[in-house]
Amino acid sequence: MFLNEFDATMQHIQGKWKIMILYELHEQGVVRFNQLQRYIDAISSKTLTNQLKELEEMGVITRVVFPVVPPHVEYSLTAKGESLIPVLDLICEWGLAQVEPQLLDRTLCQE
Amino acid sequence: MFLNEFDATMQHIQGKWKIMILYELHEQGVVRFNQLQRYIDAISSKTLTNQLKELEEMGVITRVVFPVVPPHVEYSLTAKGESLIPVLDLICEWGLAQVEPQLLDRTLCQE
DNA sequence: CTGCATCCATGACGATACTG
């Protein structure tokens, strides 16, 4: 039944900051932990860690650890993560259409 | 910033049972309270009432009360609600693609 | 039939402090 597929997708984007993470990785390519934290700005390191871990477990992002001091960790989107972007775009676009119907031919809702 | 548009949409579909309600109204047209409760089957009347109220407040569904005894209330989608269906379809479709990539040319995830 | 009221369990998230 379709609820399962819906929930399957939702598990990937649910979470207060997941889309911001996803979009930032999409635009920047490779991003470090601190970059994300500065970009999102209101997120605690604990929450950021959790959301990243969940995204990684679902195969949406890749986590690469460089064994150096000080620590260096890089995050980036997987192919699966990239395939999620158009879905986010549509969701975003619908939200924009509700607020400002006349702006609909912008390049989606980013920026 | 795009997070706002994303959240705007999310407010409409977030909630454990909202998509089921939306799809059921989409397919049946006009549905009564008890029909929904029997259809969803695991939902309590309190939760169903809450989700319906939220959907109504956002202009996604219409609530029509017939002043008779016993009470008779009908719910249906508004135009705004209908416009949400393609978004749900895409979300659903992505979820399906993750589970069974070979079934992708089905008519989305319903059935 | 269609709710509302109440109480309760769970989980998401934040604040703060600490570590290798």
Add this chain to the structure above:
DNA sequence: CAGTATCGTCATGGATGCAG
């Protein structure tokens, strides 16, 4: 730099009972 540990808060939703 990139987290972990602990504690606290708040919203969501379930269970049950009652009402017009």
